[in-house]
Amino acid sequence: xxxxxxxxxxxxxxxxxxxxxxxxxxxxxxxxxxxxxxxxxxxxxxxxxxxxxxxxxxxxxxxxxxxxxxxxxxxxxxxxxxxxxxxxxxxxxxxxxxxxxxxxxxxxxxxxxxxxxxxxxxxxxxxxxxxxxxxxxxxxxxxxxxxxxxxxxxxxxxxxxxxxxxxxxxxxxxxxxxxxxxxxxxxxxxxxxxxxxxxxxxxxxxxxxxxxxxxxxxxxxxxxxxxxxxxxxxxxxxxxxxxxxxxxxxxxxxxxxxxxxx
Amino acid sequence: xxxxxxxxxxxxxxxxxxxxxxxxxxxxxxxxxxxxxxxxxxxxxxxxxxxxxxxxxxxxxxxxxxxxxxxxxxxxxxxxxxxxxxxxxxxxxxxxxxxxxxxxxxxxxxxxxxxxxxxxxxxxxxxxxxxxxxxxxxxxxxxxxxxxxxxxxxxx
Numbered sequence: 001x002x003x004x005x006x007x008x009x010x011x012x013x014x015x016x017x018x019x020x021x022x023x024x025x026x027x028x029x030x031x032x033x034x035x036x037x038x039x040x041x042x043x044x045x046x047x048x049x050x051x052x053x054x055x056x057x058x059x060x061x062x063x064x065x066x067x068x069x070x071x072x073x074x075x076x077x078x079x080x081x082x083x084x085x086x087x088x089x090x091x092x093x094x095x096x097x098x099x100x101x102x103x104x105x106x107x108x109x110x111x112x113x114x115x116x117x118x119x120x121x122x123x124x125x126x127x128x129x130x131x132x133x134x135x136x137x138x139x140x141x142x143x144x145x146x147x148x149x150x151x152x153x154x155x156x157x158x159x160x161x162x163x164x165x166x167x168x169x170x171x172x173x174x175x176x177x178x179x180x181x182x183x184x185x186x187x188x189x190x191x192x193x194x195x196x197x198x199x200x201x202x203x204x205x206x207x208x209x210x211x212x213x214x215x216x217x218x219x220x221x222x223x224x225x226x227x228x229x230x231x232x233x234x235x236x237x238x239x240x241x242x243x244x245x246x247x248x249x250x251x252x253x254x255x256x257x258x259x260x261x262x
Numbered sequence: 263x264x265x266x267x268x269x270x271x272x273x274x275x276x277x278x279x280x281x282x283x284x285x286x287x288x289x290x291x292x293x294x295x296x297x298x299x300x301x302x303x304x305x306x307x308x309x310x311x312x313x314x315x316x317x318x319x320x321x322x323x324x325x326x327x328x329x330x331x332x333x334x335x336x337x338x339x340x341x342x343x344x345x346x347x348x349x350x351x352x353x354x355x356x357x358x359x360x361x362x363x364x365x366x367x368x369x370x371x372x373x374x375x376x377x378x379x380x381x382x383x384x385x386x387x388x389x390x391x392x393x394x395x396x397x398x399x400x401x402x403x404x405x406x407x408x409x410x411x412x413x414x415x416x417x418x
Binding site for chain 2: 013015017021022051052053055056057058059060081090092096099101103143144146148150191192193216221222
């Protein structure tokens with residue numbers, strides 16, 4: 001059965017990512033060699049703060065309230081952004097993470113579709129896997145994978161939220177702003193395999209003139225196996241679920257606005 | 263980077279970098295108790311151990327293992343759970359342990375998503391052992407039982 005599709009979705013960003021074991025022997029001087037794997041497509045380089053490790057675990061009583069333990073500085077290695085010339089694609093690399101972001105740069109820009117982004121991510125993971133295998137004698141051992149769809153839904157008055165989202169339907173409440181997270185555990189044969197996190201957040205431009213709702217859906221967990229094929233399977237399953245859930249939590253009026261075609 | 267949640271959502275998004283939209287949220291972490299600060303200090307100590315700390319070839323607790331252990335403690339421990347001990351392994355592994363209320367519970371963090379969990383009941387002499395990757399439901403039941411046993415002892 002084909003997935004729901006939209007001609008004009010409110011999609012602003014898609015992120016595909018993998019987290020893996022850091023190879024022993026990696027140091028910051030190797031970042032240049034990693035960039036040389038991707039420099040042709042991503043000529044612009046920026047330093048960014050390192051991402052913390054992410055692990056989805058199950059069985060806790062209140063996972064959304066999980067507290068964070070900070071125990072000093074992480075390894076002295078940065079995250080790097082490798083940015084494409086048109087700035088629409090961005091590869092995030094640190095020794096234990098690789099993420100590919102597509103982001104909408106201007107109004108009317110067409111979403112290149114999941115298959116295109118996924119093919120690119122597969123190719124980039126393959127390049128890094130070959131590099132790690134030859135330099136550190138260790139292929140990528142992937143322990144978490146994720147996919148995020150981030151939507152920006154213009155909304156001048158948050159009272160309207162119920163007209164577009166069936167997840168939240170305030171009746172007479174004059175909402176000033178919204179910050180809400182919802183979690184859903186995804187199971188296969190009763191065994192938890194992933195978690196979808198739904199994030200709703202009111203956002204506005206710096207001058208306060210434009211308001212919108214950011215709706216993010218992230219599917220994250222441990223792939224069945226540590227290799228790239230298993231990771232891409234996991235991400236593909238996540239994409240299917242995210243698209244279905246997006247339709248489930250939005251209204252038919254919204255589907256009309258975004259021109260649903262199937 | 264966005265000001266997104268650290269609770270598991272789209273922390274890898276770079277959207278705010280270019281849309282101009284800013285979040286309205288302030289994140290406030292809640293605090294578990296007095297032992298939380300001690301635990302953070304202990305994690306710091308174990309990931310900073312010098313090589314040969316055990317008099318042999320012991321290495322510090324691996325960052326990945328410590329991060330995974332911290333995630334576990336932050337998400338699966340019941341609210342009334344007693345303070346755990348953190349014990350380093352010479353090979354960079356880590357154990358989270360409780361020895362109280364007639365139970366010995368040990369989580370041997372061999373790697374992220376690679377945990378051997380054991381429970382020994384001192385009263386019945388029964389031992390349980392499970393290998394856990396992501397689903398810690400059984401371990402949570404053990405911790406609940408240990409915590410409840412503590413409450414009963416206090417009430418008696």
